[in-house]
Amino acid sequence: MTEQTHFVEIRHAQKSFGALEVLKDISLNVERGQIVGIIGSSGSGKSTLLRAINDLDPLTGGEIWLDGVQVNKTLPHRQYEKHINEMRQNVGMVFQHFNLFPHMTARENVTMAPKLLKGLSQADVDKLAEEQLDKVGMLERIDYYPSQLSGGQKQRVAIARALAMKPKLMLFDEATSALDPELVEEVNLVMKKLAEEHMTMIIVTHEMDFAASVCDRVLFMDKGVVVEEGPPSVLFKNPTQDRTREFLRKHIEGAS
Amino acid sequence: MDIDLMLKVYPFFLEAAWVTIVLSVLTAILGLICGTLGAAARLSRFALLRFLGAAYVSVFRGTPALIQLFILYFGGPQIGIQLDAFEAGVIGLGINAGAYMTETIRGAIIAIDKGQREAARTLGLSSWQATYKVILPQSARLMVRPLGVNLNMLIKATALVAAIAVVELTYTAQRYIGSTYKPFEMFLLAGILYMIIIYVTGRGVAWLDRKVQIN
Ligand SMILES: Nc1ncnc2c1ncn2[C@@H]1O[C@H](COP(=O)(O)OP(=O)(O)OP(=O)(O)O)[C@@H](O)[C@H]1O
Ligand SMILES: [Mg+2]
Numbered sequence: 001m002t003e004q005t006h007f008v009e010i011r012h013a014q015k016s017f018g019a020l021e022v023l024k025d026i027s028l029n030v031e032r033g034q035i036v037g038i039i040g041s042s043g044s045g046k047s048t049l050l051r052a053i054n055d056l057d058p059l060t061g062g063e064i065w066l067d068g069v070q071v072n073k074t075l076p077h078r079q080y081e082k083h084i085n086e087m088r089q090n091v092g093m094v095f096q097h098f099n100l101f102p103h104m105t106a107r108e109n110v111t112m113a114p115k116l117l118k119g120l121s122q123a124d125v126d127k128l129a130e131e132q133l134d135k136v137g138m139l140e141r142i143d144y145y146p147s148q149l150s151g152g153q154k155q156r157v158a159i160a161r162a163l164a165m166k167p168k169l170m171l172f173d174e175a176t177s178a179l180d181p182e183l184v185e186e187v188n189l190v191m192k193k194l195a196e197e198h199m200t201m202i203i204v205t206h207e208m209d210f211a212a213s214v215c216d217r218v219l220f221m222d223k224g225v226v227v228e229e230g231p232p233s234v235l236f237k238n239p240t241q242d243r244t245r246e247f248l249r250k251h252i253e254g255a256s
Numbered sequence: 257m258d259i260d261l262m263l264k265v266y267p268f269f270l271e272a273a274w275v276t277i278v279l280s281v282l283t284a285i286l287g288l289i290c291g292t293l294g295a296a297a298r299l300s301r302f303a304l305l306r307f308l309g310a311a312y313v314s315v316f317r318g319t320p321a322l323i324q325l326f327i328l329y330f331g332g333p334q335i336g337i338q339l340d341a342f343e344a345g346v347i348g349l350g351i352n353a354g355a356y357m358t359e360t361i362r363g364a365i366i367a368i369d370k371g372q373r374e375a376a377r378t379l380g381l382s383s384w385q386a387t388y389k390v391i392l393p394q395s396a397r398l399m400v401r402p403l404g405v406n407l408n409m410l411i412k413a414t415a416l417v418a419a420i421a422v423v424e425l426t427y428t429a430q431r432y433i434g435s436t437y438k439p440f441e442m443f444l445l446a447g448i449l450y451m452i453i454i455y456v457t458g459r460g461v462a463w464l465d466r467k468v469q470i471n
Binding site: 092 | 371372375376377393394
């Protein structure tokens with residue numbers, strides 16, 4: 001084990017579900033403040049890679065390092081749970097289907113974890129909820145339940161919920177692909193705002209335009225490997241691999 | 257139909273109905289405890305506990321409650337378990353009801369989308385914190401109605417303890433048949449009282465269900 005030199009370091013990540021090998025020796029570094037996009041066709045392993053970073057889908061091989069600490073280190077169960085809960089507090093995750101807690105208001109969704117895990121005072125909790133919901137433009141709906149919100153509003157609350165833990169890294173797994181087209185922009189705007197604040201982000205997306213506009217680097221994945229990566233200006237305009245070209249051609253045709 | 261006779265014995269039946277109610281309440285409490293433990297075992301990360309939970313459910317749902325009662329009450333003393341009839345009734349029926357409730361509670365827990373637990377864990381909650389903050393409050397809403405069905409079955413199952421001579425409604429009806437020779441009237445009276453108990457309970461469950469569904 002060598003010392004980590006990058007903010008996020010994925011070393012030879014390998015993941016199998018039974019006989020199905022979903023990630024095949026993926027290595028990837030992300031620097032602090034960088035925004036990395038991951039594109040690729042369905043089933044290529046994008047979500048699995050993202051979910052490996054916070055150990056929702058534990059790797060079957062390889063290492064994940066975050067800010068100098070190995071995420072998937074070998075520890076006895078109890079110690080590992082404690083370690084992973086601490087690690088996860090540093091990593092915000094946004095899901096395709098929002099996964100808001102339906103029995104809690106927007107405010108409670110945002111404050112439940114910080115209240116429970118950081119022991120904030122009631123005044124701090126109220127301030128945090130207002131701050132975070134204001135940031136995503138949801139302050140007026142602070143006491144609404146998820147069932148009373150549109151998809152775009154739900155996703156913005158879900159982002160606020162993740163941000164309330166003050167993560168060092170944000171993971172987005174197709175945050176807009178369950179949304180009606182007219183609701184996509186409001187969520188993208190929130191993500192752009194985070195980009196301007198230099199939040200480190202890894203974004204799995206099907207939206208090439210969005211990836212091109214916010215990402216510093218884009219990775220194209222296919223069948224469990226990173227086929228090609230580079231700045232969006234290069235990857236989208238002058239891909240070097242046939243598979244990338246084909247994917248982009250299909251995707252851009254499909255979109256228009 | 258001898259209505260006069262029914263009115264005459266009615267107070268004694270009412271007393272017996274109280275025994276049925278107390279028996280039901282105690283059985284329900286024990287059932288809930290067993291059901292909660294059973295569901296926790298069935299959902300445990302330890303294979304041995306999962307096995308024990310599954311075995312509990314299949315043994316107690318797979319044999320007649322009456323046989324379970326007989327084993328406990330008549331067979332118990334042979335293996336050093338001395339219980340009076342009422343105790344045996346509560347314990348036997350409670351453990352039996354717990355097997356059904358295990359499945360109800362487990363069902364309401366696994367019915368919650370797995371994204372809910374993932375979202376909670378992603379925020380840094382431990383498995384137990386995710387369970388009690390996120391899963392159980394949602395499961396509770398799903399549980400009320402099916403637990404109400406379990407309760408309905410359990411109340412009716414209390415009639416079985418007549419077979420070990422607990423003086424509840426069914427046993428009381430049988431006893432008065434011995435002196436009046438009017439089985440129709442006696443069982444009808446018992447049936448009416450069961451129906452009232454079950455109706456009131458059902459309304460209570462419906463009220464609770466509405467209350468937890470708000471929003
Ligand atoms: N829990 C699981 N058990 C078994 N197989 C799984 C599991 N999760 C994912 N897979 C399989 O792993 C492969 C990669 O899945 P993954 O969700 O990472 O793809 P993806 O690139 O995110 O696709 P999409 O664009 O459709 O979201 C797929 O073949 C999928 O069926
Ligand atoms: Mg995916």
